[in-house]
Amino acid sequence: MHQPKAAEIKGCIFDMDGVIVDTAHYHYLSWKEITDDWGFDFTPKANEILKGVSRTESLRLILELAGLEKSEEEKTALCVEKNDWYRQSISNMTADDALPGILPFIEELKAAGLKVALGSASKNARHLLTLMGLSHHFDGMVDGNDLTRSKPDPQVFLLAAEAMDLLPSECIVIEDAAKGIAAAQAAGMRTVGIGEVEYLGAADLVLSSTSLLSLPFLKNRLSADQLPAG
Ligand code: B16
């Protein structure tokens, strides 16, 4: 049977936390400052379900795991406290904190004529890219401040494609969260997961590290006619 040819990839959308920089770990540690006060053992495994999830939804999930209830005022204060811990932990970050291979990969994409965008659930993502001196690399930036719906809703990636003036089918998403992979697929985009197959098995391709990202490698692993020559 004739298979329709996949659209050429013209843009790459990067998740922030856990892809551009290792802040997924700092989000975890910031919540842990709070859960330790409750005597609740918040483990890295439990943290997997929070990846790509907004701050308020993360708190709701943590309270559910801990079997606790808080008033709306308390929840607001806890989100502020978590964000203060988080902002403190990222305050000295520079371009040197970008995960291995990310900056050369972005340069490689741009040299090959692809567009690059940010697609993050974090309200701190734009701020962090600016702090690290990396925002000039991006043709479009979408972060938590632009969103009304959390991943796995496709909103973040659809807005990022729009910001690059591309169709969803022309985009590939690099993500470290299962909910992010689901969001990208719901948007009709191809996906590369960064992390473990156990969590990211639904992605078109899973890499254990950002250091493995390269255009020739993606061209080989995703069908050859999906990426432009170069
Ligand atoms: P903030 P991403 C997400 O960013 C993180 O994965 C998630 O752990 C965090 O709760 C969320 O951003 C909200 O972050 O509190 O800074 O608004 O992975 O989509 O780049």
Ligand code: MG
């Ligand atoms: Mg992430």
